[in-house]
Structure formats: C-alpha cells, structure tokens
Amino acid sequence: MTTVQHAIDTLEDLRRDWLSALHAELPDAIALRHRLHAQPRLSGDEEDTAATIEHALGISMERLADTGRIGRVGPSEGPSVLLRAELDALPVTEATGAPYAATNGAMHACGHDVHQAALVAVVRACRTLSLPVGLVVLLQPREETYPSGARDAVQSGALTRYGVAAAAGAHVHPTVPAGTVATGAGVVNAAADEVEILVTGRGGHGAYPHRAADPIAAAAHIVLALPELVRRTVSPMRPATVSVGHVQSGQPSANVLPDQARILATMRTTDAQDRSDVQDQVRLLASSQAEAFGLTSTVTITAGEPVLYNHPALVERMDDWLVRSGIDVTEPMRSLGADDFSFFGEVVPAVMSFVGVTVAGHDEAPELHHPRFLPDDDAILDVATTLVAAYLAGAEIIHLGLT
Ligand SMILES: [Zn+2]
Structure with a gap:
C-alpha cells in the first residue's frame, strides 16, 4: 500500500467518526443557530456574535480584523486548513414569523447564522479525534460591506502565522437543490x-x-x-x-x-x-x-472583491468526500455575483461551495437577502458535512503536495 493510499484510508476513518460525532452535536447547534439568528449584528458591529460563537467553540482565539476571531485545533504546528464562517447580518426587517425571528431591524437573511452553527458543530465534533493537519477556525466580520473583512484578515498576516495551506467556505443557496452541493473548479464568482x-x-x-x-x-x-x-x-x-x-x-x-x-x-x-x-x-x-x-x-x-477561483485539485478531492458522505454534487453555481471569500483564494488554494436548502412554507425558497429567507435547520448538518469534506480535501492535497 502506498503512503498516499494509507493517508486516504486514515482520512476515511476520520470522516466516519467525525460525521457520527457531528450528529451528536446537532441539538446544541440548532439551539445556537436560533440564538444567533435572534440577535443579528450588522457589518462592523459583530462583537456580540463573535463572543457568543467563541464561547460555544470553547477554544482559545485571537482577535483579527476588528471584531473577527481566529483559532486553531488539531496539530499546533505545520500546515493547516482554514474553515470560514461570516459574522454579519443585513439591514433587513425580518418577516419570517419564526419564534426566534430578530426584532432589531437587522436579519440573518444571508444564512450566516447557519454557517456559524455548522462551523461550531464541526469544531466541537472533532475534539476527541486525531486530525492529520491543523484546522484553523476563522470567524470573519464584514462580508456584506466594504472594507472587506476577508481582505483585512489576509492583510493581517494571520493566515501565514497559522500555517494556512488551503481554505474553504460554504454558503447556503436557495437555487441549489436541497441535499446537494455545488462546488465547481475554476471561476465561480466575478471580480x-x-x-x-x-x-x-x-x-x-x-x-x-x-x-x-x-x-x-x-x-x-x-x-x-x-x-x-x-x-x-x-x-x-x-x-x-x-x-x-x-x-x-x-x-x-x-x-x-x-x-x-x-x-x-x-x-x-x-x-x-x-x-x-x-x-x-x-x-x-x-x-x-x-x-x-x-x-x-x-x-x-x-x-472590490477579486475573482473567486476554486482550486481544481481541491474541488476534485472535495467532490469525492461529499459523495462518500452521501451528498450529491450538483452543477457548479457560476455567476457574476461576488463574495469576499475570493481574497483567500488569492493567497492559498481555496474552495467555495454552495449548499442547497429548503425553506418551510415555500415551494420555491425566497432569494438570499429576502426578509423571508430562513433555511430550515437541516441546512446546519449539510453545511457542516460540506465543511468536513472540505477539510478532508484540504488535508489530502497537503499530503499530496498540491498546495
Ligand atoms: Zn452571505
């Protein structure tokens, strides 16, 4: 057996253990998502949100880009894979009627509350597992406005200090079929x-x-x-x-x-x-x-944002891990939209994926940023599974020397 095959077999064991631990984290993750959803904070004002998530993660973190946080689990030395969640909400008056709807004139209408809860579940679920490379947790402020929080995170030099060799983000998307994920090699979003x-x-x-x-x-x-x-x-x-x-x-x-x-x-x-x-x-x-x-x-x-480019080898490996995890990989979601995750792709191999969701009470889910866009809680597990697949793909291309 080759060393690479051995490494992949080990990763497959890790994947199975991680996903079963993820299921145990779900009730807490759903409760956390509702709490974060009820208290949205606008771009640049995410201190409360960052503190709540940092507390839920239970790891020590460093401040970056004003209200952001960065921390690392797994091996403390060597290369790492960065997983990002955005912190900010939008100036939208919520009209979902959910029992945990926000009432302060701001709203998590872009699904960032789902991304946050999913990332917490992913990190908590790997506490007792042995990770092959570091996992860097980035809570990023100001995704929705300029100056971009991702740009500031890159310019702070933190990625270099934390050994980041690959980066991944996942975004819920109403036009991707639920239960599927869109990745796609190459250009995904515009500058x-x-x-x-x-x-x-x-x-x-x-x-x-x-x-x-x-x-x-x-x-x-x-x-x-x-x-x-x-x-x-x-x-x-x-x-x-x-x-x-x-x-x-x-x-x-x-x-x-x-x-x-x-x-x-x-x-x-x-x-x-x-x-x-x-x-x-x-x-x-x-x-x-x-x-x-x-x-x-x-x-x-x-x-503004540079071109969002998904690293082809990272996408190829990630698609494989998604399929192994029971998630169908659907057509890439390419558009002239922009996401500041692209700043990470300028410095390391990166992948942004779009996760299909359903919205209760709607046959056709409302658009992102719509006052009724409220992905069902099932989205947390799908986003979390996608982030685990991205970490495994990152670890794999680090092993293969493709970074
Ligand atoms: Zn967003």
Whole structure:
C-alpha cells in the first residue's frame, strides 16, 4: 500500500467518526443557530456574535480584523486548513414569523447564522479525534460591506502565522437543490469593482443649449456606450458586464441645464487582464465622450472583491468526500455575483461551495437577502458535512503536495 493510499484510508476513518460525532452535536447547534439568528449584528458591529460563537467553540482565539476571531485545533504546528464562517447580518426587517425571528431591524437573511452553527458543530465534533493537519477556525466580520473583512484578515498576516495551506467556505443557496452541493473548479464568482463617473460641464437655460455644456447628454451617451465597451474589450467567451445603478443630475426642472452629472456602476469581470482592460476603457470612454461634448470627466474606480477561483485539485478531492458522505454534487453555481471569500483564494488554494436548502412554507425558497429567507435547520448538518469534506480535501492535497 502506498503512503498516499494509507493517508486516504486514515482520512476515511476520520470522516466516519467525525460525521457520527457531528450528529451528536446537532441539538446544541440548532439551539445556537436560533440564538444567533435572534440577535443579528450588522457589518462592523459583530462583537456580540463573535463572543457568543467563541464561547460555544470553547477554544482559545485571537482577535483579527476588528471584531473577527481566529483559532486553531488539531496539530499546533505545520500546515493547516482554514474553515470560514461570516459574522454579519443585513439591514433587513425580518418577516419570517419564526419564534426566534430578530426584532432589531437587522436579519440573518444571508444564512450566516447557519454557517456559524455548522462551523461550531464541526469544531466541537472533532475534539476527541486525531486530525492529520491543523484546522484553523476563522470567524470573519464584514462580508456584506466594504472594507472587506476577508481582505483585512489576509492583510493581517494571520493566515501565514497559522500555517494556512488551503481554505474553504460554504454558503447556503436557495437555487441549489436541497441535499446537494455545488462546488465547481475554476471561476465561480466575478471580480466586483465600483465605478463613479463625474461629468462636468456648464449649466444654462434649456432654451439655449448651444451656450451651455450639457452634462446630461454626455452622461446618457456614456451609459449607452458601456455595454458596447464591454463587448469590444472582453472576449465573449469570458463573462463580463458593467451595470449602471444610479444616474443623477440637476434639480427637478424641465428648463435648467445643470453643471454636473454623476453615474454609479458596478463592473464585473472574470479574468484579471479583462478587469484592468475594462477599467482602462471606462476611463477612456468617459474622457473622450466628455471631450466630444466640450466637458470634462473624472472616473473613480474602487476595487472590490477579486475573482473567486476554486482550486481544481481541491474541488476534485472535495467532490469525492461529499459523495462518500452521501451528498450529491450538483452543477457548479457560476455567476457574476461576488463574495469576499475570493481574497483567500488569492493567497492559498481555496474552495467555495454552495449548499442547497429548503425553506418551510415555500415551494420555491425566497432569494438570499429576502426578509423571508430562513433555511430550515437541516441546512446546519449539510453545511457542516460540506465543511468536513472540505477539510478532508484540504488535508489530502497537503499530503499530496498540491498546495
Ligand atoms: Zn452571505
């Protein structure tokens, strides 16, 4: 028997023991989930949530990224696999009618309460097991806002100090069939950048437009040119889009031409070169259109999340562990959405997976961030099993020297 085969056999024993210990943790995990759900905290204000989870984990943790926490179980030296749970809730008024519904105007409408309870169950269930590599627990703040908590966690240098050699996250998703998980090698989510274009001209009377420099006309041309710009910059074989979410200019007056127009857009790309090319072309478009109309422009691009890339070897191993654990692996969930988990994938092999859920009382589950999005408690076990599969896959690629 080869050493690698031996290592995999050992991991299979670990998987079985871990999953049976997980079942014993479930009642506590469900109670914890309800408690966390009832007391949601917004991005940047997650101190209570972090403290509650740290207490439930019963391990010593270090603070990072303001309200976040990081800790390690298993071997204290050598490489480790990081498992992440997000801490923050959303400014949504809950309408689920659940007995443990939040009443403070915030809501865990993105399922982070499920991720938190699942991660606690995973860590508690391995207390008496012998792990082959370290398991790093990351409670990450500010997933829903900028500045990104994942970016801050990476920039803190903690991943290096904790020996992180692979990272995994799992997210509940209403469009993935319940009982299945979507992983998918390669690009899963887009890079997301925010674009602000200011077009500045010279106001005047609407009856004498030839004596003004009309920023609204220039802004309208820019808005309509943006999709064409993407089409001429990025190969149609690689997804990319620019969507304008806000245009503002002047006062509500029919006959006053204003001085300035403001455009806000989100830019989504799936390739680093495309990302910088589209940024360059947006700047060129704004300045040349403004110039053609006798105006000036300024473009401010705020970089958001990078492309979310699932490491192919990690995905291949993880799919295998999921199937062994009785979970079907379904079609990858690729979209131009963004998740700041992608910052981890920039520094170590990483995998983000999407876990199917049901929502009681709905044939078709409400969308993420919807005031009625409340995954059933079954989701805790599915997310926990997915995180165990991700840890085993991480341990395996560390053994195989693929990190
Ligand atoms: Zn989320």
